[in-house]
Amino acid sequence: MSDIGSYSLLLALALSVYAFVAGFISLLFQNPVAALAGGRERAASDPSFSGLLRQNSERIGETARRAGIMVFAAVFVAAAALVIAAFSNDFSIAYIFHHSNRDLPAAYKFATLWSGQEGSLVFWALLLSGYGFVLRLRYKTDPRLFAYAGVVLAAVQVFFLALINFAANPFGLLQGPMRPDGTGLNPLLQYPEMVIHPPMLYLGYVGFTVPFAFALGALIMKYPGEKWIHITRRWTMVTWGFLTIGIFLGAHWAYSVLGWGGYWGWDPVENASLMPWLVGTAFLHSVMMQEKRGMLKVWNMWLVFAAFWLAILGTFLTRSGIISSVHAFAQSSIGDWFAYFLAITFAVFVYFFLKNKNHLHSEHKLESLMSRESSFLFNNLLFVLLCFTVLWGTWFPKISELVQGNKVTVGAPFYNRVAIPVALLLLILTAIGPLLAWRKTSFESLKRNFLWPTIGAVAVMVFLMITPAAWGSPFGLRPWLDISYFYSLMAIGLSVLVALTVASEFYRGGRVISEKTGQGMFASMVQLTHRNTRRYGGYIVHFGVVVVIIGLAGAAFNQDKEKEMAYGDKMEIGPYTLVCRSYTDEEFPNYAAEWAVLDVYKNGRQIDTLTPERRFYKASQQTSTMPFIRSTLNEDLYVVYEGLNQDTGHPILKAHLNPLVMWIWLGVWIIIGGTALALVPNAPAPMRMPSARTVESRANAAPVPTAGD
Amino acid sequence: MQHPCPPPGIKERTQGQPLEILGAASAVQPLKARHLDLMMTNQHRLRCLMHCGLLVFAVFALMGAGADPASRFHDIGHRMMCICGCNQILLECNHVGCPDSDGMRNELMAAVTRGDSDSLVEQAFVQKYGPTVLAAPTTQGFDRTAYIVPFVGLILGAGLVILVVRAWKNRPTPVLADGINPARGADLQKFREQARRETEL
């Protein structure tokens, strides 16, 4: 297996080098006059070598495209070889020895592919060539633009494949005697979500290469018009969707496995995934400015580049060990490779930007500060600022070390203090932005659109403040008691505001269609959404985001309690009473487990039985906790089995009461739904014929602005 | 094989209780009443504002000191890191067999029960474990820049956006790019009408 794998990786590198070089030559020698009448004949009569290249530039380009497609096949074979090696327990391969063992369940054996440094790079290359494969198959959309994008993509592929071949070969053989069993997969990773979290996150990271390739391609070729951004848009949305899923799966995994009762720790690796997400989100918004008004061309170019660059930077951070993190990837010299790659891409991008920046001139005028355009500008400012804050916080320990000679920790308290106010501003903008008209919005129109949602939001906030605290959180919210309560109240209030504005958008749009067609309100809203999936899908995403934010706001009311519990001992937390029924241990092939059995009472009635657990994995000699989480819409009861007190022999249990956490996961589903909806093509715009005969048919299909927001 | 994470002295502890500021509300009353009796000249208004500001500041400053030990333990414990290398907040460190978090929690509890002020506790921890024990940069010296820079960014960025919008607003005429001339005369009417017709609902 290792032979096939190593060989296919080398072949993939050779093919990607060919795709890059041949593609480059083809574009370099592409006859600028060939496109005009008679140009091809004139080029054909040139007998020199460059003339020959010029004549055949298109054919060379086509071979480059095909080589790019074959890179996928080669990398696929390599990845398959690695997976097969894992399943066949081929511990002669060092990577398999270190990341698998005989008793590992099948799904985790599959996950071996991305659970270590070398394998995850192969996986990265596989996804990249997968994107490249799809891109090169779809070249008919715009062959010239796709040719440029293909060359950029090939360059990135060359980097990753060279890295794998020369610095991180996953098929390296184990030194020394043959071992009977591997050291196994890190137990923290032996959790179902870990099988899908890395692929999603990687799909997100890697996917930003595609918009970047298009952007750089369009910049190099001085693409006329804004069509390229229209083509890129869907790719960006897919990528963004994957990254979103990946990030939240990671959060959910941390919540369900790490056992500290939280889902986000502002660890450098988490931050690394958040940064491209923030910039990508900014881009998804500002792209509308370019499509609709031809504005922000330079800015968008930089945003696409930044999203890609930050995705690579994230990888660099996790692999180089330059910033300490709990995500302990093997630290090795490949950090240098990434550093050079980051420097080179930056230089290449800046070079072409400076060379062709005149092409990115925008011409439009803005009528007013109160307009959709300026709301997008502020939106971008806040997203980029959030990204900068995260970057700043991630690097501050290094900066501090350089300036004052000692490291400091930049943890959750810092981000809570700095990022939450900015995020709240962003939430205000989410509410206002969609209600502003393009070009200019009068105060009167703002009042008209904003009055009812504001009244609704204020009413909810007042309600939350005056209700008795005994109702459980988030009722009885007293913002003057603690800054976190204040933030929480603002977050919930603003979320309600956003939800109401979204609802009013659907209602107003639905009403227009309903008046036109006589359909019911719901059918009209469905039609409305289908006519402009991006806008209304986007609104649904906004709605999902505020549901997530309400869930995050619940963290202000978290409680926890810790107790050593003998048989029959009770622990009370919030409305729940936990009673220890028994505790025991058991052996399994892959691990040994100890757990407690707890009965849960609420209002004097038993409602559930929990079994928080702790496992000891034999192959890796590591322990991990399996918290038991009882999730409801109101709150999560989260119980961790911390271990036995050796003096008394009683288990120590820690219970967390985390209000509203389920809203986060619910919101994510809504976000995913909204993103998927935004990817659905718009229903075709109805034909507009002014003749009297078609009036009736027109009435049956009321037109809505198609595409774009 | 494993260790009990809570400090042996404490069998049960509750965290996350809201802080009650008793007496703060009643302190506002006499001050406010006295000022309302006076004629509200501008100067008075300013002084009143300053007083209110000071009062709010005092209330926030006292919040930490006046709280009960359990919530102070919780508060300070969430501002510190476990130093074993797990990169977790001290009170959230749950990793089994942690060599440090137990001792640190005990020290913290002892200090809080003694009635040491927040800054004293933090200083003591920094002395013992080094500055990385604090979960966030302090607000002194160079550390302050950690907090200042993002907000400076916000202000500069907002200023920049406003400048950009103003510049766009003041562009002379909506020029069409690529040498397209605005339509004139009969053409203008004809094409405007065509556009209207083709885009009406």
Next chain:
Amino acid sequence: MTLGLACGLLLTLAAIYYIFSLPGKLYLGPEKTRASYLRERKDAVYENMRDLNFEYRAGKVPDADYQSLKASLQDEAAALLAEIARLEETAARKAKP
């Protein structure tokens, strides 16, 4: 070892065959002319106009705003339409003789 060698060889040969066995005529896509570029821009302006009409219908834009915004969009559309018409006329004149 032999199996590995055979697989590698097969993969390489398949790759080479696929890459270099090009069809006689390649798909190069439509040529991008100035007129097609202008039509793209016209479509964008039209979309903005429909958008505006719809928002006006939905009661989001007051009358005064609507009239002025509509006028400026129509001017823009008219300029583009005039330019497209001029290009098409020139092309037709060229094609005739």
